[in-house]
Amino acid sequence: MSLNRKDLLGLEHFDKKDLQTVLDSVKPFKSLFTRSVKKAPTLIGKTVVTLFYEPSTRTRTSFEIAAKRLSADVVNIAVNTSSVVKGESLIDTGKTMEAMKADYIIIRHSLAGAPDVLARNLNASVINAGDGFHEHPTQGLLDLYTMYEKKKKIAGLKVLLVGDILHSRVAKSNIWALTKMGAEVAVAGPPTLIPSKIADLGVKIYYDLDEAIKNVDVVNILRIQLERQQENLFPSVHEYVELYQVTKERLGLAKPDVMIMHPGPMNRGIEIASDVADSPAAVINEQVTNGIAVRMAVLYLLAPKKRQLRMTNDELRTAKNN
């Protein structure tokens, strides 16, 4: 069982087999949560560094819990956005972490491609925890797993992504994963927030939510990034609510067993009606729980090779002299 790579940078380069490997690996990790001792010794002695150049609570915490439940040591480094940072200093930060014997580096960065730069320059496994508008692969995997767990399949599922597709790395990772697994994916939102090129990825575009939501199995609601309003990408929050809020009434048009997802953090009353967020159809908290299990599976599948292989020349010389 293998992902055949040292890093998890995005789902664009995952094939169907890789996605299935992850889906098949999650459950044993989730079973650990129901035990009195929720920890396994799998990654004992390994070091995980989280390097976040953008604020995050849930993703960072989720990775930290995942790593700790596998007995790894976790170091959290928060970098102020202000110190960002040319390519070179990013690599230097990574090299410093590696000199401290980090086995995994989990990075979030406002620039798309920053994790790739790090991955190319380091022996440590690099995991992308969100880069610019590019990808957020572990969120894509946990969304995929949550659908798979509840609906028992992905192929043929009708999945609708609603909201700000343009700025959403979650949407992109969802689209890569879902289309490869054979789901029918559609996006809905204001024209200014949907890149027209997105159709090339095999998704349908709707500007009318009532039309888009008809007969879907899953609605994945993306966060409206309120700071974008200043860029005049949508006229007003009020108008967005009128046209694109996912409400009980609109969900009446979807399949009766429709599942509601949201990657968080939610703006209740904006992209999602409060009663929808609390309805039995919503699996938003389940996504958070699955997020930990999926990240444990990813850490396991990318597990580093033997330590001897990673000794530097200097260390080998010292070891010989002793």
Added chain:
Amino acid sequence: MTQVILDSKAVNKAINEIAKEIVKKNKDISELAFIGIHTKGVFIAQRLLEETAKLLKANPEHIPFGTIDITLYRDDLDDFGSDMPVIKDTIIPFDISQKNIILVDDVLYTGRTVRAALDILTDFGRPKCIQLAVLVDKGFRELPIEANYVGVKYESKENIKVECVEIEKEDKVILLK
């Protein structure tokens, strides 16, 4: 080349013998529980449970049953590199404390699998005791671990494979050379 160590009849006989021994040593059926180690240990544990229930004239569904996958507790995960072993689910749907656990595997060799299984059970609770049952003991232990119940002793460093009706359509134990 393969050589048959136990044929289907001999496998069944060995399982029956072990079940008899288990009954002899465990008088109180209310404290008995079976846990099989993935993959083949699970099938053998299931059969031992049924045989034991038959001997005790008990309903097999009343005897607790669980499965263990030792992957996350292996001591050699560093050797796998990017090709990690497939993990199966560990399901122990009962409280193991106050139970006499019959831990079951197909082959006992180095003892490392059993070491990992014992660590997992410790993370689930504190059983009254753990007894080990194996179909084949092929010797050459690397850890101080011994089985309480052994179907057949066959000292060998060669690859011994247990085949089960559930997977290979026929019960047998073969030596692969």
